[in-house]
Amino acid sequence: MSNAIDVVYLLVFIFALALVLTIVLLVLDQFATNPLVTSTFTSEQLQPIAYAQTALMYLDYLIVFVVALYFVAALVTAYYVKTHPVFYVAMLITQIIIIAISAFISNLWASIASNPVLLPITNSFVFLPLVLGYLPIITLILSSAIAVISYGNPSNPYEANQ
Numbered sequence: 001m002s003n004a005i006d007v008v009y010l011l012v013f014i015f016a017l018a019l020v021l022t023i024v025l026l027v028l029d030q031f032a033t034n035p036l037v038t039s040t041f042t043s044e045q046l047q048p049i050a051y052a053q054t055a056l057m058y059l060d061y062l063i064v065f066v067v068a069l070y071f072v073a074a075l076v077t078a079y080y081v082k083t084h085p086v087f088y089v090a091m092l093i094t095q096i097i098i099i100a101i102s103a104f105i106s107n108l109w110a111s112i113a114s115n116p117v118l119l120p121i122t123n124s125f126v127f128l129p130l131v132l133g134y135l136p137i138i139t140l141i142l143s144s145a146i147a148v149i150s151y152g153n154p155s156n157p158y159e160a161n162q
Contacts, residue, residue: 003078003146004094007139008101010070014063014135015105018128019112021059025121028053060125067131071142078149088151095143102139106132 031037032049109132113122122129131138 003074003081003150004091004098004143006074006077007098007143007146010067010142011098011102011105011135011139014067014131015109017059017063018109018132021056021128022112022118022121025053025056025124026118028056029121057124060128063131064127067138071145074142074146075149078146081150083150085151088147091147091151095140095147098143099136099139103136106135109133109135 028049032046032053038046109129112118113129113132
């Protein structure tokens with residue numbers, strides 16, 4: 001069951017990263033384009049804001065790397081964790097609940113990303129909308145792979161005596 005909780009942590013992390021990244025980029029964009037700010041500061045003084053915006057846009061690419069590494073870590077962990085086949089039914093129920101949570105997060109992101117205020121920021125992302133748009137499918141693939149590896153492991157001590 002710890003792998004199921006880890007999948008929920010991944011879902012929350014992805015959503016939180018997307019939301020925080022969107023808000024920070026919105027604040028930086030509003031600050032950089034505010035007429036009061038642009039008339040007060042020179043372009044050299046506003047240059048760090050442009051650098052920060054560029055640097056934060058690289059976090060969009062980081063999300064793919066984080067999801068890929070999490071896939072590998074979860075599958076390795078699932079291989080080494082000893083499980084009893086009786087708990088497969090509980091894992092299936094948990095998997096359905098987690099997929100429902102991921103669908104909720106995906107729909108929540110779609111409604112946040114379609115907000116007219118946030119739309120210019122969310123349209124500038126490349127991978128974040130893809131990952132959050134296909135989050136239920138990613139969750140289904142990950143949790144199914146975890147289930148297959150956890151409960152179909154040939155070195156499972158519960159199946160060795162048969």
